Amino acid sequence: MGNIRACIFDLDGVIVDTAVYHYQAWKRLANGMGFDFTEHQNEQLKGVSRMASLELILGWGNVTGKTEDEKLQLATQKNEWYNEMINQMTPAEILPGAREFVQSCRDAGIKTAIGSASKNTPTILNKLELSALFDVVVDGNSVTKPKPDPEVFAKGAAALNVPPAQCVVFEDAIAGIQAAVAGGMRAIGIGSPETLTEADLVVSGLDKMSLEQLNRL
Ligand code: B16
Ligand code: MG
Numbered sequence: 001m002g003n004i005r006a007c008i009f010d011l012d013g014v015i016v017d018t019a020v021y022h023y024q025a026w027k028r029l030a031n032g033m034g035f036d037f038t039e040h041q042n043e044q045l046k047g048v049s050r051m052a053s054l055e056l057i058l059g060w061g062n063v064t065g066k067t068e069d070e071k072l073q074l075a076t077q078k079n080e081w082y083n084e085m086i087n088q089m090t091p092a093e094i095l096p097g098a099r100e101f102v103q104s105c106r107d108a109g110i111k112t113a114i115g116s117a118s119k120n121t122p123t124i125l126n127k128l129e130l131s132a133l134f135d136v137v138v139d140g141n142s143v144t145k146p147k148p149d150p151e152v153f154a155k156g157a158a159a160l161n162v163p164p165a166q167c168v169v170f171e172d173a174i175a176g177i178q179a180a181v182a183g184g185m186r187a188i189g190i191g192s193p194e195t196l197t198e199a200d201l202v203v204s205g206l207d208k209m210s211l212e213q214l215n216r217l
Contacts, residue, residue: 003165003166004110004166004167004168004186004214004215004217005110005111005162005166005167006110006111006112006113006156006157006160006162006166006167006168007102007105007110007111007112007113007167007168007169007170007214008112008113008114008115008153008156008157008167008168008169008170008180008185009102009112009113009114009115009134009169009170010047010114010115010116010169010170010171010172010173010176010190011114011116011118011121011124011125011139012046012047012116012117012118012172013046013047013171013172013173013190013191014095014098014170014171014172014190014206015094015095015098015102015114015128015130015206016089016093016094016095016098016124016128017093017095018086018118018124019042019043019046021082021085021086022042022045022053022082023037023039023042024081024085025078025079025081025082025085026042026045026053026057026078028078028081029057029074029077029078029081030057030060030061033061033063034061035060035061035062035063037057037060037061041056041057041060044056045057046172046173047117047147047171047172047173047174047175047176048117048146048175049117049140049146050075050078050079050119050140051071051075052146054071054074054075054078055071058071079119079120082120083120083123086120086123086124086127087123087127089124089127089128090127090128091127091128091129091130093128094128094130095205095206095207096205096206096207097205097206097207097208097209098205098206098207099130099133100206100207101206101207101209101210102130102133102134102206103133104210104211105211105214106133108211110214111135111136111160111162112133112134112135112136113134113135113136113137113138113156113157113159113160114134114136114137114138114139114156115138115139115152115153115155115156115169116137116138116139116140116152117139117140117143117146117147117152118139118140119139119140119141120140121137121139121140121141122137122139122141125137135159135160136156136159136160138152138153138155138156138159139152142155143155146175147173147175147176147178147179148175148176148178148179148182149179149182150179150180150182150183150184150185151179152179153167153169153179153180153183153185154183157183157185164183164184164185165184165185167185167186168185168186168187168188168214168217169183169185169186169187169188170187170188170190170206170209171187171188171189171190171196171199172189172190172191172196174195174196174198177189177196177198177199178198181198186200186217187199187200188200188201188202188203188209188217189201189202189203190202190203190204190205190206191204192204200217201213201217
Protein backbone atom coordinates (compact mmCIF):
# COMPACT_ATOMS: atom_id res chain seq x y z
CA MET A 1 0.00 0.00 0.00
CA GLY A 2 2.26 2.81 -1.28
CA ASN A 3 4.58 4.18 1.36
CA ILE A 4 1.82 5.43 3.66
CA ARG A 5 1.73 3.33 6.82
CA ALA A 6 -0.38 5.49 9.12
CA CYS A 7 -3.32 7.90 8.90
CA ILE A 8 -3.82 10.40 11.73
CA PHE A 9 -7.24 12.05 11.91
CA ASP A 10 -8.24 15.29 13.56
CA LEU A 11 -11.60 14.77 15.29
CA ASP A 12 -13.73 17.93 15.13
CA GLY A 13 -14.47 18.80 11.51
CA VAL A 14 -13.05 15.57 10.11
CA ILE A 15 -14.81 12.68 11.88
CA VAL A 16 -17.67 14.64 13.48
CA ASP A 17 -18.98 18.20 13.50
CA THR A 18 -19.08 19.39 17.10
CA ALA A 19 -18.65 23.07 16.11
CA VAL A 20 -22.38 23.67 16.53
CA TYR A 21 -22.24 22.48 20.16
CA HIS A 22 -19.12 24.52 20.91
CA TYR A 23 -20.96 27.49 19.38
CA GLN A 24 -24.06 27.10 21.53
CA ALA A 25 -22.07 26.70 24.74
CA TRP A 26 -19.75 29.66 24.06
CA LYS A 27 -22.73 31.79 23.02
CA ARG A 28 -24.51 31.02 26.27
CA LEU A 29 -21.38 32.03 28.18
CA ALA A 30 -20.89 35.25 26.19
CA ASN A 31 -24.58 36.20 26.47
CA GLY A 32 -24.34 35.66 30.22
CA MET A 33 -21.55 38.24 30.32
CA GLY A 34 -23.67 40.65 28.28
CA PHE A 35 -22.31 40.40 24.75
CA ASP A 36 -23.01 38.38 21.63
CA PHE A 37 -20.95 35.68 19.98
CA THR A 38 -21.37 35.10 16.25
CA GLU A 39 -21.00 32.03 14.04
CA HIS A 40 -18.24 33.87 12.19
CA GLN A 41 -16.31 34.19 15.47
CA ASN A 42 -16.96 30.52 16.19
CA GLU A 43 -15.27 29.63 12.88
CA GLN A 44 -12.07 31.18 14.20
CA LEU A 45 -12.05 28.82 17.19
CA LYS A 46 -11.80 25.63 15.15
CA GLY A 47 -8.81 23.62 16.33
CA VAL A 48 -8.07 26.23 19.04
CA SER A 49 -7.78 24.91 22.63
CA ARG A 50 -10.45 25.66 25.25
CA MET A 51 -8.49 28.27 27.24
CA ALA A 52 -7.15 29.97 24.10
CA SER A 53 -10.74 30.10 22.78
CA LEU A 54 -11.89 31.75 26.01
CA GLU A 55 -9.15 34.40 25.74
CA LEU A 56 -10.28 35.25 22.20
CA ILE A 57 -13.93 35.48 23.27
CA LEU A 58 -13.15 37.72 26.26
CA GLY A 59 -11.19 39.95 23.87
CA TRP A 60 -14.10 40.17 21.42
CA GLY A 61 -16.40 41.12 24.32
CA ASN A 62 -13.89 43.68 25.60
CA VAL A 63 -13.87 41.89 28.95
CA THR A 64 -10.75 42.70 30.94
CA GLY A 65 -9.52 42.06 34.47
CA LYS A 66 -10.66 38.45 34.92
CA THR A 67 -8.34 36.51 37.23
CA GLU A 68 -6.95 33.11 36.20
CA ASP A 69 -9.38 31.50 38.66
CA GLU A 70 -12.35 33.27 37.11
CA LYS A 71 -11.21 32.28 33.62
CA LEU A 72 -10.96 28.66 34.72
CA GLN A 73 -14.49 28.86 36.16
CA LEU A 74 -15.84 30.30 32.90
CA ALA A 75 -14.14 27.58 30.83
CA THR A 76 -15.46 24.91 33.21
CA GLN A 77 -19.00 26.27 32.93
CA LYS A 78 -18.78 26.29 29.13
CA ASN A 79 -17.48 22.73 29.17
CA GLU A 80 -20.37 21.58 31.38
CA TRP A 81 -22.91 22.98 28.91
CA TYR A 82 -20.93 21.49 26.02
CA ASN A 83 -20.88 18.10 27.71
CA GLU A 84 -24.65 18.15 28.24
CA MET A 85 -24.93 18.33 24.45
CA ILE A 86 -22.21 15.90 23.39
CA ASN A 87 -23.51 13.32 25.83
CA GLN A 88 -26.64 13.18 23.65
CA MET A 89 -24.64 12.43 20.48
CA THR A 90 -25.20 9.19 18.57
CA PRO A 91 -23.32 7.37 15.76
CA ALA A 92 -25.78 9.02 13.33
CA GLU A 93 -23.64 12.18 13.73
CA ILE A 94 -20.48 10.62 12.28
CA LEU A 95 -19.63 12.66 9.15
CA PRO A 96 -20.37 10.95 5.80
CA GLY A 97 -17.78 8.37 4.79
CA ALA A 98 -15.65 8.76 7.94
CA ARG A 99 -16.23 5.34 9.45
CA GLU A 100 -15.95 3.65 6.05
CA PHE A 101 -12.67 5.35 5.13
CA VAL A 102 -11.00 4.66 8.50
CA GLN A 103 -12.12 1.04 8.24
CA SER A 104 -10.73 0.74 4.69
CA CYS A 105 -7.36 2.02 5.96
CA ARG A 106 -7.34 -0.64 8.66
CA ASP A 107 -8.35 -3.34 6.18
CA ALA A 108 -5.35 -2.32 4.04
CA GLY A 109 -2.99 -2.64 7.02
CA ILE A 110 -2.63 1.11 7.55
CA LYS A 111 -2.50 2.15 11.21
CA THR A 112 -4.98 4.75 12.45
CA ALA A 113 -4.86 7.43 15.13
CA ILE A 114 -6.75 10.45 16.39
CA GLY A 115 -4.84 13.73 16.84
CA SER A 116 -7.19 16.28 18.42
CA ALA A 117 -6.98 19.42 20.56
CA SER A 118 -10.15 18.38 22.39
CA LYS A 119 -10.02 17.15 25.99
CA ASN A 120 -13.46 15.64 25.36
CA THR A 121 -12.15 13.26 22.69
CA PRO A 122 -12.75 10.06 24.73
CA THR A 123 -16.40 11.02 25.40
CA ILE A 124 -17.04 11.84 21.75
CA LEU A 125 -15.42 8.65 20.41
CA ASN A 126 -17.40 6.65 22.95
CA LYS A 127 -20.73 8.27 22.02
CA LEU A 128 -20.02 7.73 18.30
CA GLU A 129 -18.97 4.10 19.03
CA LEU A 130 -15.69 4.68 17.18
CA SER A 131 -13.09 4.02 19.90
CA ALA A 132 -12.16 0.60 18.51
CA LEU A 133 -11.34 2.04 15.06
CA PHE A 134 -8.20 3.84 16.26
CA ASP A 135 -4.94 2.22 17.35
CA VAL A 136 -3.89 5.36 19.22
CA VAL A 137 -5.67 8.47 20.55
CA VAL A 138 -3.66 11.64 21.22
CA ASP A 139 -5.81 14.52 22.47
CA GLY A 140 -5.90 17.70 24.51
CA ASN A 141 -5.29 15.68 27.67
CA SER A 142 -1.84 14.57 26.54
CA VAL A 143 -0.38 17.53 24.63
CA THR A 144 1.16 20.72 26.00
CA LYS A 145 1.73 22.67 22.78
CA PRO A 146 -1.28 23.54 20.60
CA LYS A 147 -1.39 23.21 16.80
CA PRO A 148 0.39 24.57 14.69
CA ASP A 149 3.03 22.94 16.89
CA PRO A 150 3.42 19.38 15.55
CA GLU A 151 3.40 17.79 19.05
CA VAL A 152 -0.03 16.16 18.80
CA PHE A 153 0.76 14.44 15.49
CA ALA A 154 4.39 13.65 16.40
CA LYS A 155 3.13 11.85 19.51
CA GLY A 156 0.63 9.94 17.40
CA ALA A 157 3.29 8.82 14.92
CA ALA A 158 5.65 7.81 17.73
CA ALA A 159 2.94 5.81 19.50
CA LEU A 160 2.13 4.05 16.23
CA ASN A 161 5.85 3.49 15.67
CA VAL A 162 5.68 4.93 12.13
CA PRO A 163 8.17 7.56 10.84
CA PRO A 164 6.51 10.95 10.09
CA ALA A 165 7.35 10.67 6.39
CA GLN A 166 5.06 7.62 6.20
CA CYS A 167 2.14 9.34 7.97
CA VAL A 168 -0.74 11.32 6.50
CA VAL A 169 -2.75 13.79 8.59
CA PHE A 170 -6.40 14.66 7.87
CA GLU A 171 -7.29 18.16 9.10
CA ASP A 172 -9.97 20.82 8.67
CA ALA A 173 -8.08 23.70 10.34
CA ILE A 174 -5.24 25.76 8.85
CA ALA A 175 -3.25 25.42 12.08
CA GLY A 176 -3.68 21.64 11.90
CA ILE A 177 -2.35 21.47 8.34
CA GLN A 178 0.61 23.60 9.44
CA ALA A 179 1.21 21.24 12.39
CA ALA A 180 1.32 18.24 10.05
CA VAL A 181 3.72 19.95 7.63
CA ALA A 182 5.93 21.11 10.53
CA GLY A 183 6.04 17.51 11.74
CA GLY A 184 7.28 16.26 8.35
CA MET A 185 4.01 14.57 7.45
CA ARG A 186 1.78 14.83 4.45
CA ALA A 187 -1.50 16.65 4.99
CA ILE A 188 -4.94 16.19 3.48
CA GLY A 189 -7.27 19.12 4.03
CA ILE A 190 -10.97 18.57 4.70
CA GLY A 191 -12.69 21.71 3.45
CA SER A 192 -11.92 24.16 0.67
CA PRO A 193 -8.64 24.45 -1.30
CA GLU A 194 -8.85 28.26 -1.06
CA THR A 195 -8.51 28.05 2.74
CA LEU A 196 -6.26 25.01 3.21
CA THR A 197 -3.57 26.13 0.80
CA GLU A 198 -0.69 24.25 2.44
CA ALA A 199 -2.33 20.81 2.16
CA ASP A 200 -1.04 18.23 -0.35
CA LEU A 201 -4.63 17.49 -1.33
CA VAL A 202 -7.99 18.96 -0.28
CA VAL A 203 -11.29 17.07 -0.34
CA SER A 204 -14.71 18.15 0.91
CA GLY A 205 -15.03 15.17 3.24
CA LEU A 206 -13.83 11.63 3.92
CA ASP A 207 -16.64 10.37 1.67
CA LYS A 208 -14.49 11.73 -1.18
CA MET A 209 -11.32 9.87 -0.09
CA SER A 210 -10.03 6.56 -1.39
CA LEU A 211 -6.95 4.44 -0.79
CA GLU A 212 -5.94 5.11 -4.42
CA GLN A 213 -5.67 8.82 -3.61
CA LEU A 214 -3.42 8.02 -0.65
CA ASN A 215 -1.14 6.09 -2.98
CA ARG A 216 -0.88 8.99 -5.39
CA LEU A 217 0.25 11.53 -2.75
P1 B16 B 1 -12.36 20.91 24.27
P2 B16 B 1 -10.04 19.34 17.03
C1 B16 B 1 -10.86 21.24 18.79
O1 B16 B 1 -10.90 19.95 18.29
C2 B16 B 1 -12.05 22.08 18.32
O2 B16 B 1 -11.98 22.28 16.92
C3 B16 B 1 -12.04 23.42 19.00
O3 B16 B 1 -13.13 24.20 18.59
C4 B16 B 1 -12.08 23.21 20.53
O4 B16 B 1 -12.03 24.45 21.22
C5 B16 B 1 -10.89 22.34 20.93
O5 B16 B 1 -10.96 21.12 20.22
C6 B16 B 1 -10.86 22.05 22.41
O6 B16 B 1 -11.99 21.31 22.75
O7 B16 B 1 -12.96 22.11 24.92
O8 B16 B 1 -13.34 19.79 24.06
O9 B16 B 1 -11.09 20.45 24.93
O10 B16 B 1 -10.51 20.04 15.79
O11 B16 B 1 -8.55 19.56 17.33
O12 B16 B 1 -10.44 17.88 17.07
MG1 MG C 1 -10.65 20.16 13.58
